[in-house]
Amino acid sequence: MLAQVIPLSVPELREACSQCNLRELCLPMGLSGNELDQLDQLVEVRRRVQRGQHLYRGSDPFEAIYAIKTGFFKTDVLLEDGRDQVTGFQMAGEILGMDGIGSEKHTCNAVALEDSEVCVIPFAELEHYSREISALQHHFHKMMSREIVRDHGVMMLLGVMRAEERLAAFLLNLSQRFTARGYSPTEFNLRMTRNEIGSYLGLKLETVSRAFSRFNEEGLISVHQKHIRILDAAGLKKLLSQRRA
Amino acid sequence: MLAQVIPLSVPELREACSQCNLRELCLPMGLSGNELDQLDQLVEVRRRVQRGQHLYRGSDPFEAIYAIKTGFFKTDVLLEDGRDQVTGFQMAGEILGMDGIGSEKHTCNAVALEDSEVCVIPFAELEHYSREISALQHHFHKMMSREIVRDHGVMMLLGVMRAEERLAAFLLNLSQRFTARGYSPTEFNLRMTRNEIGSYLGLKLETVSRAFSRFNEEGLISVHQKHIRILDAAGLKKLLSQRRA
DNA sequence: GATCCACGTTGACGCAGATCAAAGCCCCCA
DNA sequence: TGGGGGCTTTGATCTGCGTCAACGTGGATC
Incomplete structure (x- = not known):
């Protein structure tokens, strides 16, 4: 105006x-x-x-x-x-x-x-x-x-996935959206807390934290606080589609 | 045409x-x-x-x-x-x-x-x-x-409610929609199986069945197969809002 | 560079709901 | 009238995630 x-x-x-x-x-x-x-x-x-x-x-x-x-x-x-x-x-x-x-x-x-x-x-x-x-x-x-x-x-x-699948899907989704905006697909800073991620994914913050640590140990990602680097996107995707019916 | x-x-x-x-x-x-x-x-x-x-x-x-x-x-x-x-x-x-x-x-x-x-x-x-x-x-x-x-x-x-809350919310929602269409708010036939309800609510069919039985025992509803009669709508509503933050 | 505080990590334990199993009920159709 | 199949109920047991608790970390503020 x-x-x-x-x-x-x-x-x-x-x-x-x-x-x-x-x-x-x-x-x-x-x-x-x-x-x-x-x-x-x-x-x-x-x-x-x-x-x-x-x-x-x-x-x-x-x-x-x-x-x-x-x-x-x-x-x-x-x-x-x-x-x-x-x-x-x-x-x-x-x-x-x-x-x-x-x-x-x-x-x-x-x-x-x-x-x-x-x-x-x-x-x-x-x-x-x-x-x-x-x-x-x-x-x-x-x-x-x-x-x-x-x-x-x-x-x-929320309805069918287990904790680690949810987090993997979340990370892949973020990665894909950052990519569409011209940012790195593999490296980004989370803007939200573990608590907010948990609320979105229907998990408690401790569970989110443990899943991050697990992905880190397994070499799928590297996490330092809010900084994420995706090391093995294929591995994350595999987590999503391998589960029992 | x-x-x-x-x-x-x-x-x-x-x-x-x-x-x-x-x-x-x-x-x-x-x-x-x-x-x-x-x-x-x-x-x-x-x-x-x-x-x-x-x-x-x-x-x-x-x-x-x-x-x-x-x-x-x-x-x-x-x-x-x-x-x-x-x-x-x-x-x-x-x-x-x-x-x-x-x-x-x-x-x-x-x-x-x-x-x-x-x-x-x-x-x-x-x-x-x-x-x-x-x-x-x-x-x-x-x-x-x-x-x-x-x-x-x-x-x-799916994200925050426990099993019985989910089912209570589901029943109240159905009741309200039937009412809006001129049907009884308290008595109706479910068109879907326990398995379909469970899939919608993020629960297994056994859990849905147990929750129905529990509501029945407590006098909140009466269930016979797919026929539902809501006996205590207020009681169902209370289930939804009483939980801890 | 000491202190603070919000956020994050990790461990121990418990429980809601999943899983496995068996039996019951209802309806369809021969 | 009886048999079969899909759906439901109920019980026993298991387990993934929640809960509780303690400690770690980094960034802001003085």
């Missing part, structure tokens, strides 16, 4: 969807030059979220979805009795907030795990533009659908 | 969205009379699926989503090693197939648990109509979003 007052504000210009280096991963995927210009109008506002801060909380009114420009988030859901569960970890180019559309309020918390910046996509406007730009409409539907499929994957994790 | 050849074919007329008794639960929700007429054009084809048959299989090309008119389904996902997990049970007025949008093929199996009938909603046409009917667009987005929220609920189930 305010940015429009300062025409050609350099940082704003650089941050437009049409110039963003995530445009092949994020909402703009597959849009033509002209359509991208329209998207730039839709996504005007950016918001910084410091490490530890909430982007939104469960029960906040739902008004926008968010595309992560830089940084790393977790989402979690709370039960009345205080127990909670991490439902996902999100990185650059991924969308946050789609859970809120159905009930017009958010149904989970989104917390930055490092200093982050998000693009605010007012939802009513997104619907408006996607009535005009069918490529945008279709791509948005795909992103929602993929979120559903991702959740099925997590259900699989 | 064929039905158009026989004008005013009585069964077809009765089956139109505008006449359907599920229209307040299903896709037509919130549409005006005129918009409903358009929806009737979109949803022309119905399909019967007999008990035990697949509506679609994982890796089938994705072309349409399906609204359940009558009957009961399960969806399940397969792992390479043969293990599988039931990801949901769907009843009349609910939508199947949204998992397929993202990859243009289905990512799970949908199997009828009783003789069923679905309305076929060709997806390209749904996108077309929702560019014109914003109420339809918005409602479709809500349904997808609710699917994501539902999945979060299942993740919670």
Whole structure:
């Protein structure tokens, strides 16, 4: 909003969807030059979220979805009795907030795990533009659908896999997503604690820690605190598919 | 298609969205009379699926989503090693197939648990109509979003609850959905086996059976095979919220 | 460079739910 | 009317992960 007052504000210009280096991963995927210009109008506002801060909380009114420009988030859901569960970890180019559309309020918390910046996509406007730009409409539907499929994957994790399989699947998933963003497939820093990993995987932090140590001993990975190096991706994959029916 | 050849074919007329008794639960929700007429054009084809048959299989090309008119389904996902997990049970007025949008093929199996009938909603046409009917667009987005929220609920189930809590949550959820469809909140027949319930809840069938027996002994429900009567819904709810953090 | 504190690791032990096994029930069909 | 097969129940035993506890580690702060 305010940015429009300062025409050609350099940082704003650089941050437009049409110039963003995530445009092949994020909402703009597959849009033509002209359509991208329209998207730039839709996504005007950016918001910084410091490490530890909430982007939104469960029960906040739902008004926008968010595309992560830089940084790393977790989402979690709370039960009345205080127990909670991490439902996902999100990185650059991924969308946050789609859970809120159905009930017009958010149904989970989104917390930055490092200093982050998000693009605010007012939802009513997104619907408006996607009535005009069918490529945008279709791509948005795909992103929602993929979120559903991702959740099925997590259900699989939680429902049928044993502890070490869950952790192996988690590491391979992170590796694959870092790769898609141009980072090393084999070496990265975890942004989350053992406790948060455990919550996501339906395990206690001690179990996560033991599984890391075990992978380390077996030469599958090397772990030092939050720094992970994958030494034997094939070995990790084998853990996933060898189990009894 | 064929039905158009026989004008005013009585069964077809009765089956139109505008006449359907599920229209307040299903896709037509919130549409005006005129918009409903358009929806009737979109949803022309119905399909019967007999008990035990697949509506679609994982890796089938994705072309349409399906609204359940009558009957009961399960969806399940397969792992390479043969293990599988039931990801949901769907009843009349609910939508199947949204998992397929993202990859243009289905990512799970949908199997009828009783003789069923679905309305076929060709997806390209749904996108077309929702560019014109914003109420339809918005409602479709809500349904997808609710699917994501539902999945979060299942993740919670699988990630943090113990066996009896999971079963209690499952029964209360069924009860609530039957109620919304005008059936008894307290008395119903399960369409799925103990094994399928177990797969959904991340438990073995013996554990499900024992939990049923326990609830029966404690007077929370009465079970005879697939017939369930809920005697103490409050007691079941208490099971869910009393646990330690 | 001493202190603090959140986070992580490791060990010992216990238990919820899995596994294995056997028997019961119901419905279908000859 | 009886036999067979799929589903369910129940009991006995096992085990993977949780729980509890103690100690280790690294990074921030003064």
